[in-house]
Amino acid sequence: MSILTYIGIQGGSVRRASLEVLSQCRKLAAAQGLAVEAVLIHPQASDFVAQVQRYGAQKVYTVEDPIFEQHLNAPLVGALAAVIEQAQPRVVALASSEAVKDVLGALAARLDAPALADVSSFELTEAGVRARRPVLAAKFIARVEAEGQPVLVSVRAGAYDAEEAPAQAEIEALPFSFDEAKPRPTLREVIGASGGAVDLSEARYVVAAGRGVRDEEGKKLIDELAEVLGAAIGSSRAVVDVGLFPATSQVGQTGKVVSPDLYIAVGISGAIQHAAGMSNSRVIVAINKDADAPIFNYATYGLVGDLYVILPPLIEALREAKG
Amino acid sequence: MKFSVCIKQVPDVAAPIQVRGGELVHDTGRLVLNAYDASAVEAALVLTEAHGGEIDLVLAGPQAGQETLRKALAMGADRATHLIVSEEADLDAATYAVLLARHFDETGHEVILCGKQAQDTDAGLTGAMLAEKLGLPYVTNAVRLEQEGDTLVVTRQGDTGQEVLALTPPCLVTCSNDMNDPRIPTLKGIMQAKRKPLDAREADLPGAPRTRVLGYENLPEREPGRVLDGDPADIARQLANLLHSEAKVV
Ligand SMILES: Cc1cc2nc3c(=O)[nH]c(=O)nc-3n(C[C@H](O)[C@H](O)[C@H](O)COP(=O)(O)OP(=O)(O)OC[C@H]3O[C@@H](n4cnc5c(N)ncnc54)[C@H](O)[C@@H]3O)c2cc1C
Ligand SMILES: Nc1ncnc2c1ncn2[C@@H]1O[C@H](COP(=O)(O)O)[C@@H](O)[C@H]1O
Numbered sequence: 001m002s003i004l005t006y007i008g009i010q011g012g013s014v015r016r017a018s019l020e021v022l023s024q025c026r027k028l029a030a031a032q033g034l035a036v037e038a039v040l041i042h043p044q045a046s047d048f049v050a051q052v053q054r055y056g057a058q059k060v061y062t063v064e065d066p067i068f069e070q071h072l073n074a075p076l077v078g079a080l081a082a083v084i085e086q087a088q089p090r091v092v093a094l095a096s097s098e099a100v101k102d103v104l105g106a107l108a109a110r111l112d113a114p115a116l117a118d119v120s121s122f123e124l125t126e127a128g129v130r131a132r133r134p135v136l137a138a139k140f141i142a143r144v145e146a147e148g149q150p151v152l153v154s155v156r157a158g159a160y161d162a163e164e165a166p167a168q169a170e171i172e173a174l175p176f177s178f179d180e181a182k183p184r185p186t187l188r189e190v191i192g193a194s195g196g197a198v199d200l201s202e203a204r205y206v207v208a209a210g211r212g213v214r215d216e217e218g219k220k221l222i223d224e225l226a227e228v229l230g231a232a233i234g235s236s237r238a239v240v241d242v243g244l245f246p247a248t249s250q251v252g253q254t255g256k257v258v259s260p261d262l263y264i265a266v267g268i269s270g271a272i273q274h275a276a277g278m279s280n281s282r283v284i285v286a287i288n289k290d291a292d293a294p295i296f297n298y299a300t301y302g303l304v305g306d307l308y309v310i311l312p313p314l315i316e317a318l319r320e321a322k323g
Numbered sequence: 324m325k326f327s328v329c330i331k332q333v334p335d336v337a338a339p340i341q342v343r344g345g346e347l348v349h350d351t352g353r354l355v356l357n358a359y360d361a362s363a364v365e366a367a368l369v370l371t372e373a374h375g376g377e378i379d380l381v382l383a384g385p386q387a388g389q390e391t392l393r394k395a396l397a398m399g400a401d402r403a404t405h406l407i408v409s410e411e412a413d414l415d416a417a418t419y420a421v422l423l424a425r426h427f428d429e430t431g432h433e434v435i436l437c438g439k440q441a442q443d444t445d446a447g448l449t450g451a452m453l454a455e456k457l458g459l460p461y462v463t464n465a466v467r468l469e470q471e472g473d474t475l476v477v478t479r480q481g482d483t484g485q486e487v488l489a490l491t492p493p494c495l496v497t498c499s500n501d502m503n504d505p506r507i508p509t510l511k512g513i514m515q516a517k518r519k520p521l522d523a524r525e526a527d528l529p530g531a532p533r534t535r536v537l538g539y540e541n542l543p544e545r546e547p548g549r550v551l552d553g554d555p556a557d558i559a560r561q562l563a564n565l566l567h568s569e570a571k572v573v
Contacts (some may be wrong), residue, residue: 105451114533185488192484313556317563
């Protein structure tokens with residue numbers, strides 16, 4: 001009996017969120033006397049095995065096929081379903097991402113398995129899984145339960161810490177076959193994001209811009225602040241709407257969930273749908289000229305004032321502090 | 324093209340909602356059309372206005388759901404089906420997907436649109452579950468939807484960028500609210516909606532859901548923060564110090 005973790009690969013490396021989930025699965029498995037296994041699905045899946053071993057997987061399934069170069073839901077559902085049927089795990093845990101959200105429902109239906117999406121914590125029970133998940137734009141926590149085998153669980157980024165625990169893993173390469181005749185979407189084009197240098201969902205520091213950032217000058221200040229900190233750039237829906245920031249940078253209920261050590265919200269009012277994506281950050285700084293803005297309810301440190309006036313000396317002071 | 328839009332009625336997150344004894348207590352008078360589904364209805368309206376076609380709605384939910392169906396009819400959809408389930412039934416995405424799949428098996432379907440997620444559960448499961456049950460190709464998290472002859476061209480928001488995909492009906496697409504701004508029904512629309520066909524019938528439940536909510540809790544409170552007000556250069560320097568020596572993040 002095992003717990004199986006799907007290891008996502010993004011931009012040529014293993015997603016940290018997947019290692020967080022793998023670390024948690026290792027602990028749950030140890031407590032229950034289960035094996036912890038991982039699956040890699042990628043054109044060069046074997047290149048990532050060593051990294052997965054470092055985080056304690058006892059067995060690693062690999063599925064290699066050129067089709068996995070780009071994200072496509074139909075082959076990914078097929079590959080995952082095949083691995084799960086082979087491994088017969090009690091639980092399949094996946095770090096949540098747009099790619100995982102794209103396939104989780106179809107996978108659950110294909111395997112006739114219950115699914116819990118975007119949990120913030122989970123544990124095993126006799127009959128399945130018990131978990132906590134933020135609901136209603138992360139205003140509340142629902143305690144939920146799923147009964148069955150396997151149970152599919154997707155886990156929010158930042159829910160657990162990634163901790164190394166090297167293990168000698170057995171490796172099993174599984175063949176991939178795919179019914180080419182079945183109708184499926186055809187990929188025409190991939191439009192890459194022109195976001196910051198650091199990936200948002202993995203970042204320790206995030207500088208996020210809202211409607212208060214209204215022009216290229218403001219954007220330049222955000223870029224500079226992010227650069228000083230080595231931060232990724234996030235945004236509210238308002239500035240994505242007007243095309244000032246790319247959609248991949250949107251944080252919130254529709255956008256990404258982040259939980260960095262430091263989140264600096266600049267000119268963001270703090271609507272509940274935005275907070276849904278960032279309220280779990282460790283230290284939150286809010287810079288807003290309206291002292292009554294709801295973002296201050298989340299802020300560890302709140303600065304009341306005009307961002308165009310506050311950011312230049314802040315960038316300067318941080319540059320000095322970093323020396 | 325013929326569009327079938329799956330819509331859900333959800334509590335208004337802007338209304339007061341409380342947890343009492345592990346249950347969510349909200350004003351039952353403030354149930355609304357799921358925002359993501361409103362975007363799906365809007366997308367269907369834009370395409371049928373440009374290329375012709377029709378729009379069916381389907382909603383599974385308690386009696387009160389009828390109001391939400393009328394609202395989407397008032398936006399401009401043509402007809403609606405209400406699969407009535409009892410108020411007490413605590414149903415999960417998998418159960419709704421079964422009800423919807425049975426409905427479409429009966430009525431047939433061309434393009435099915437769903438929301439990317441329901442605002443209350445934030446699950447985002449039903450669309451792809453339904454697609455799999457009906458054996459349909461699907462795209463989730465669409466931020467743009469276009470029609471080229473009998474092909475749908477969908478731009479989806481992925482993790483690091485956007486993917487442009489083409490698919491031909493029958494198919495299913497789940498819509499992000501980043502796709503459009505749903506129209507507000509006009510008075511004329513509201514009047515017309517009263518006369519549009521709405522077929523309501525009791526849904527036959529497929530057995531106990533395998534996922535369920537045990538109870539609700541409030542979020543743990545964040546420690547109250549500190550507000551710095553005053554000379555901009557001053558508070559900027561204070562913040563840099565605090566981040567360094569107190570919060571120890573930089
Ligand atoms: C279903 C749904 C899902 C949504 N999902 C998301 C999501 O994922 N992410 C998201 O962000 N939003 C989302 N939204 C939208 C959300 O409700 C808000 O509309 C949005 O977050 C507002 O963005 P904002 O704070 O940048 O803009 P505003 O609310 O307009 O706030 C701008 C703020 O900037 C301040 N400001 C202005 N000028 C300055 C200045 N010079 N210096 C300092 N401060 C200044 C103002 O005081 C104000 O507080 C969603 C909405 C819905 C209905
Ligand atoms: N009870 C329902 N009736 C009709 N459509 C639904 C229902 N529940 C979910 N859906 C559709 O599935 C989408 C995703 O819901 P969920 O999986 O609950 O996040 C919604 O945006 C709707 O389009």
